[in-house]
Amino acid sequence: MEFTTQRRAVFLDRDGVLNRAVVRGGRPYPPATVSELELMPGAPEGLRRLRDRGFVLVVVTNQPDVARGAQRREEVEAMHARIAEQMPVDSFRACYHDDGDGCGCRKPQPGLILAAAAELGVDLASSYVVGDRWRDIEAGYAAGCRTVWINAGYAERGPSRAPDATVGTITDAVDWILEQEKGGLAANKVSGLRTKLFADGAEKASMLELYANPLIKGFTTNPTLMRKAGIASYEAFARDILAAIPDRPISFEVFADDFGEMERQGRRIAGWGGNVYVKIPVTNTRRESACGLIRRLSHEGVKVNVTAILSLGQVRRVVEALAGGGPSNVSVFAGRIADTGRDPAPLMRAAMEMLAPHPQIELIWASPRELLNVFQADSIGCHIVTATTDILKKLALVGKDLDEYSLETVRMFHEDAAKSGFTL
Numbered sequence: 001m002e003f004t005t006q007r008r009a010v011f012l013d014r015d016g017v018l019n020r021a022v023v024r025g026g027r028p029y030p031p032a033t034v035s036e037l038e039l040m041p042g043a044p045e046g047l048r049r050l051r052d053r054g055f056v057l058v059v060v061t062n063q064p065d066v067a068r069g070a071q072r073r074e075e076v077e078a079m080h081a082r083i084a085e086q087m088p089v090d091s092f093r094a095c096y097h098d099d100g101d102g103c104g105c106r107k108p109q110p111g112l113i114l115a116a117a118a119e120l121g122v123d124l125a126s127s128y129v130v131g132d133r134w135r136d137i138e139a140g141y142a143a144g145c146r147t148v149w150i151n152a153g154y155a156e157r158g159p160s161r162a163p164d165a166t167v168g169t170i171t172d173a174v175d176w177i178l179e180q181e182k183g184g185l186a187a188n189k190v191s192g193l194r195t196k197l198f199a200d201g202a203e204k205a206s207m208l209e210l211y212a213n214p215l216i217k218g219f220t221t222n223p224t225l226m227r228k229a230g231i232a233s234y235e236a237f238a239r240d241i242l243a244a245i246p247d248r249p250i251s252f253e254v255f256a257d258d259f260g261e262m263e264r265q266g267r268r269i270a271g272w273g274g275n276v277y278v279k280i281p282v283t284n285t286r287r288e289s290a291c292g293l294i295r296r297l298s299h300e301g302v303k304v305n306v307t308a309i310l311s312l313g314q315v316r317r318v319v320e321a322l323a324g325g326g327p328s329n330v331s332v333f334a335g336r337i338a339d340t341g342r343d344p345a346p347l348m349r350a351a352m353e354m355l356a357p358h359p360q361i362e363l364i365w366a367s368p369r370e371l372l373n374v375f376q377a378d379s380i381g382c383h384i385v386t387a388t389t390d391i392l393k394k395l396a397l398v399g400k401d402l403d404e405y406s407l408e409t410v411r412m413f414h415e416d417a418a419k420s421g422f423t424l
């Protein structure tokens, strides 16, 4: 899985974010001396969490009192040295100008941020600006960063551009940023999959819900799932589904046991739509190979999905039958292989090698037992994974913070015990 290697930063305003602003008449001012500098509670811890997540931390601060002659630059720099002793800051950037100077660095101008980004090799679009005044947020917006406004309730206007988040404290700001990162990481990991995700199911409502998700590239059904879903008429169900899902592959299985009848059913099923794959089991219940039928149908243009394959010998014979035919799938039941205590990955890798000379044949990692199998399939270049809704739901957990997940688990145990009214 590839992730961006460009550095990301959090640009932090100083007064009112890292240290307390001195508030007079409802408006914030910088402390006058190092001895008046008081760190914000949560700032050192918050910055350590951001650094641990790999962010470059840059302080960007307006100090116009220097231009006004009310402050010495040395005093400002001494404050920065004090801050640097207490929290991990990579770079301090100060603008010492006043409004009349017409500089490009005084916020809301983005100059401080742009210069720091250029020097430190930071990608602005995946970086954040945290500040307590409208100037900070507007500078962040102008630089193309995401913005977090710590609203301290000053007697002045707020940002004219809505910040991406409005929070109460630096700790809240850090929490929000780290939450965005989790989502981004998960989205990268899932959208970066080369393996196509298919949904295995037979319930119309959940199939339609999955159809609305662009991650789901196709569908498979099987008689066992249809029976569970209480489907009475096979063809009526299939046609109903195909009317709603006309443009992604869907497999429907033949259910006869003799090859003549299987062939008749296969042709009929294929006639239901151009996106239909006809699922044919690798043998019938008498252990007789279906390869003759598979060859015939796939060479007549019927899209075939050969199913219930568990051994490499079966893969070899099926690939021989499908070679030179139309588009087809080879479904290896990796999950069932795993159920026997065998690692399916080496077999799946060997199957991929057998398929390599035949680009029209795709390998399906069928019956995965856990979400991890999707990433295992991806890592060997397997074309398709077909998973039940229960497994697909777990995509929402990808990249989840494990400490957070632990806490949810503890809460679940606690609540279930409470609901059961257990006493000891």
Ligand SMILES: [Mg+2]
Residues within 6 Å of the ligand: 013, 014, 015, 016, 017, 021, 028, 131, 132, 133
């Ligand atoms: Mg400030």
